[in-house]
Amino acid sequence: MCKVYLLLLSIIYLSVSSLWAQTDTIADQKIEEVVVIAKLPSVQIQPDKTTFRLDASVARNQGSLYDALRGLPGVIVNNDGTIILNGQSGINILMDGKSTYLSGQELVNLLKSTPATTAEKIDLITHPSSRYDASGNSGVIDIHTRKIKLRGMNIVLNGNFTQGRYSTGYGSASLNYRNEKFNMFATYSYYQGQEYDEMNIARVFVDPRTGEDTGLNLHQNSYRRDLNKMHYYRVGLDYYLTNRSTLGFTFDGNHYDKHRIGTMDSYFKTLREQSDSTRYTWNDSRKKTTNLTVGINFTHKFDSEGKRLDASFDYLRFKYNDNQFQHDVFHDATFDRQKRDSLQGHMNGILNLYTGQVNLALPHGDKWSLDAGAKTSFVKLDNSANYADVLNGEYIYNTSISNCFVYEENINAGYLQLKADFKPIHVEAGLRVENTRVTGKQSGNSVQRDSSFTQHYTNVFPTLLVLFSIRESSLSLFYGRRIVRPDYGDLNPFIYIFDDYTYEQGNTMLKPQLSNNLEFAYIHKTLFKASFFFTHIHDxxxxxxxLMDDNRILVSPANYSSAFSLGPRISTSNLPFTSFWDINVNASAIYNHFRWLADGEEQVSKRLAFVGGFNNQFSFGKGWSAELNVSYRSKIAAGQALMAPVWQMDAGIKKQILKGKGSIQLYARDIFNTYNRNMDVVTPDQKASVKEHESQSLIGISFSYRFNSGYNAKESRSKNSIDESKRINL
Structure with missing residues (x-):
């Protein structure tokens, strides 16, 4: 556990941060030590989104962005990159309105390497307009980074240290220089730490015809330890051509190095708990990834009424290398016979993505507004997997699981968005059309045949938001159609070996899933929202x-026939319980229903679940503040899996020092070590119970110092067009 001496090391980290959004300064006048700070609400509710300000939180703005997202009510982020919002998966993650470039495990790595102190607020957008890509089942999460608005030179340093079973550290540095003609910026961050994962699996094999136990069980105990090193950097330049035109350039990079060492003990037993056989597995893997993005953008404002044009072009290159070595020792029931197996694997791939878009905004007075735009993207993925069995020191190429895969995709889109405001009624109607062309080719060998596939489809995505204002309240009705395309990793047919009894493989026959979303809501100011939602998903x-013939479990993405979710939601923000105590509450009741075919028979998984969050913020005066968060999720259906209940408590305390310019924060996450991922999986061939525990419980300390100079300048706005990169999960 945490040692006091290790915690005190974090005090050496300093933070010289930019002027906060609530700080007022007077332009063109030199004023010494004048800072006016207003208390901003930590949560703000709007008809189409809910905003969480990390600046106003003691617990959420420490650690990584991964920790910050997991602390938001209604948000679940699993270590495999699955993100669930209000009980629904398929969520799109943006940063400053731009793609995060990654998904799955790669997205988790980026979020873990980025300190939460780099973010100002997070928007949970449940009703995206047609301007957004239609990707995402039930909405998007947009992370807004801090903006430096001061002219002159500004430097930002941030640091953080945490200790659980293992320690982690974050550090970042930013440089910004702004004058009347250009704004130049650079950021670098580094993360290093260790994580662990413990898993216990109990499998009961059943007869698919009768549903009765076959008399054979499999018990597995595994322990994995990861050593992670991650680098992130970003440089850019905004050049102000005129008072209304800006040309921008950005270059982003992310390097990730993970060394994983794991062990697993597998025991086959009879119903009488008699040992049948035992297998010991040792796995050593090393994965390195490089993600580089180059972008150029242009913005022109036609007038002061809001007419504007913006365009951007981006290129992304993602490269990975994954080396894996697995050694198995097998014993029979009497331990008289012993068999040793070793497997060496090497996987690598390169993805190139080109995308460009243009947007036009044409407001007409205070009553009407028309937005229009177009976007195109081209993706090519080329990767290979090579496995070899190791026998007596000799490597023998394994043709049954080795493979090569090439994937190409082109998406063309256009949209129109119309806004009309005739008080007390406000209407936003949009239409987006996306055309997709896909080709894939899997190279064969002496065992596997060549195969290829082609897909071509066009989808229409309408959106409609109607608001009816009643004094300080409003009623809203929203409808939207969205799509979730398979991650590139989900389409990759390569086999990834977790252990000798668990394989994971992509599915080249995956189809995109389409959803229709409907919500009726009542909103009072920005303090309260009550709604009822319905979502129907096809494919x-x-x-x-x-279950395979050799008792191995194959985990693979698949299209189920359909699913639907419905239920009520309630959200409150900044309710003053006392003069020093504010409360934020988020609660949902969600009924999930999945339907699919297995061996010609219809299967159904359904469950009513409850999700809630309770946030308490305390202001004691004299620079002292504190926060206590509690989140809970009951059992929830997820296809063949039934996820067990989970809850978590986080807390933090903060003291402002140095005349409000600095602060010391002490925080704890998952205080009672209760955030465990347990689930039951039922298939026609087996019943499995999985208990998984990750390194979530920790305590951390941070020290920050803010230094401000210069005066405010109007912030430029630039958007990046990469969105397909969010599907990278290789």
Whole structure:
């Protein structure tokens, strides 16, 4: 556990941060030590989104962005990159309105390497307009980074240290220089730490015809330890051509190095708990990834009424190398016979993505507004997997699981968005059309045949938001159609070996899932929202578990026939319980229903679940503040899996020092070590119970110092057009 001496090391980290959004300064006048700070609400509710300000939180603005997202009510982020919002998966993650470039495990790595102190606020957008890409089942999460608005030179240093079973550290540095003609900026961050994962699996094999136990069980105990090193950097330049035109350039990079060492003990037993056989597995893997993005953008404002044009072009290159070595020792029931197996694997791939878009905004007075735009993207993925069995020191190429895969995709889109405001009625109607062309080719060998596939489809995505104002309240009705395309990793047919009894493989036959979303809501100011939602999904993509002939479990994404979710939601923000105590509450009741075919028979998984969050913020005066968060999720259906209940408590305390310019924060996450991922999986061939515990419980300390100079300048606005990169999960 945490040692006091280790915690005190974090005090050496300093933070010289930019002027906060609530700080007022007077332009063109030199004023010494004048800072006016207003208390901003930590949560703000709007008809189409809910905003969480990390600046106003003691617990959420420490650690990484991964920790910050997991602390938001209604948000679940699993270590495999699955993100669930209000009980629904398929969420799109943006940063400053731009793609995060990654998904799945790669997205988790980026979020873990980025300190939460780099973010100002997070928007949970449940009703995206047609301007947004239609990707995402039930909405998007937009992370807004801090903006430096001061002219002159500004330097930002941030640091953080945490200790659980293992320690982690974050550090970042930013440089910004702004004058009348240009704004130049650079950021670098580094993360290093260790994590662990403990898992216990109990499998009961059943007869698919009768549903009765076959008399054979499999018990597995595993422990994995990861050593992570991550680098992130970003440089850019905004050049102000005129008072109304800006040309921008950005270059982003992310390097990730993970060394994983794991062990697993597998025991086959009879119904009488008699040992049948035992297998010991040792796994050593090393994965390195490089993600580089170059972008150029242009913005022109036609007038002061809001007419504007913006355009951007981006290029992304993602490269990965993954080396894996697995050694197995097998014993029979009497331990008289012993068999040793070793497997060496090398996987690598390169993805190139080109995308460009243009947007036009044409407001007409205070009553009407028309937005229009177009976007195109081209993706090519080329990767290979090579496995070899190691026998007596000799490597023998394994043709049954080695493979090569090439994937190409082109998406063309256009949209129109119309806004009309005739008080007390406000209407936003949009239409987006996306055309997709896909080709894929899997190279064969002496065992596997060549195969290829082609897909071509066009989808229309309408959106409608109607608001009816009643004094300080409003009623809203929203409808939207959205799509979730398979991650590139989900389409990759390569086999990834977790252990000798668990394989994971992509599915080249995956189809995109389409959803229709409907919500009726009542909103009072920005303090309260009560709503009822309904979502119907066709060809829903979920992880499927199937038993192979050799008792191995194959985990692969699959399309289920359909699914639907419905239920009420209630959100409150900044309710003053006392003069020093504010409360934020988020609660949902969600009924999930999945339907699919297995061996010609219809299967159904359904469950009513409850999700809630309770946030308490305390202001004691004299620079002291504190926060206590509690979140809970009951059992919830997820296809073939039934996820067990989970709850978590976080807390933090903060003291402002140095005349409000600095602060010391002490915080704890998952105080009672209760955030465990347990689930039951039922297939026609087996019943499995999985208990998984990750390194979530920790305590941390941070020290920050803010130094401000210069005066405010109007912030430029630039958007990046990469969105397909969010599907990278290789």
């Amino acid at each position: 829903v993509i979920v992880k499927s578990f199937s």
